[in-house]
Amino acid sequence: MSKSLKCVWTLQPENPPNPIIPCKNCGVLKPFKPSGKFRLNANGTRLDAWLIYKCMTCDATWNRSIFERCNRKQIAPDFLEAMQINCPEQVKRYAFDKTGLPAVAALSEGEGMVTVHKQIVEGTARDWTVLEITLNAAVPVNLRLDRLLAQQLGVSRSALKQLARQGGLLDGNDEPLQLKKPPKHGIVLRLQLADHTNLRAQVHSALLADEFVEA
Numbered sequence: 542m543s544k545s546l547k548c549v550w551t552l553q554p555e556n557p558p559n560p561i562i563p564c565k566n567c568g569v570l571k572p573f574k575p576s577g578k579f580r581l582n583a584n585g586t587r588l589d590a591w592l593i594y595k596c597m598t599c600d601a602t603w604n605r606s607i608f609e610r611c612n613r614k615q616i617a618p619d620f621l622e623a624m625q626i627n628c629p630e631q632v633k634r635y636a637f638d639k640t641g642l643p644a645v646a647a648l649s650e651g652e653g654m655v656t657v658h659k660q661i662v663e664g665t666a667r668d669w670t671v672l673e674i675t676l677n678a679a680v681p682v683n684l685r686l687d688r689l690l691a692q693q694l695g696v697s698r699s700a701l702k703q704l705a706r707q708g709g710l711l712d713g714n715d716e717p718l719q720l721k722k723p724p725k726h727g728i729v730l731r732l733q734l735a736d737h738t739n740l741r742a743q744v745h746s747a748l749l750a751d752e753f754v755e756a
């Protein structure tokens with residue numbers, strides 16, 4: 542009988558992307574970093590909101606538009622309040638979202654790192670043949686799924702590719718996964734390792750070496 546180990550992995554990128562913007566002070570294109578603050582501007586019933594960035598060379602600011610000329614009634618009061626107090630969760634939500642950003646500075650060594658918090662929700666790390674992982678990637682990560690799995694499970698990407706080809710690595714609906722793309726929030730991965738003794742032993746020892754958060 543197959544035994545399942547069910548986990549939730551919460552992914553957190555370590556560094557937000559740094560857009561490359563023409564700096565009006567430096568006079569050339571420079572990488573900017575999020576300042577951690579929003580700016581709101583009210584004009585009658587119309588509101589503008591920006592996330593403020595700073596030039597990494599001279600601290601000149603650049604305002605990244607979140608919305609413009611929006612009727613106050615269309616903005617959820619909670620969201621408005623979160624922006625007024627520069628709520629770190631909301632700042633993070635925008636700072637880590639690359640959508641609409643112009644060119645983004647290349648990450649230097651270690652900056653593409655993703656922290657993975659692991660939690661077992663069913664079964665034990667010692668005794669299983671099916672590993673089911675739900676990925677919580679509420680903040681988008683810039684890491685291919687196969688690289689993430691290879692890093693976290695202590696196996697090679699080619700072994701994962703082979704497993705997927707043999708039908709041993711599928712999503713929660715038993716459909717093939719897009720291994721070359723960053724994982725989508727909430728996706729379920731299922732590794733059937735009953736017939737893959739060597740691979741299972743590798744994953745098993747990687748999991749035993751992990752620290753799991755208490756469920």
Ligand SMILES: [Zn+2]
Binds near residue numbers: 596
């Ligand atoms: Zn500058």
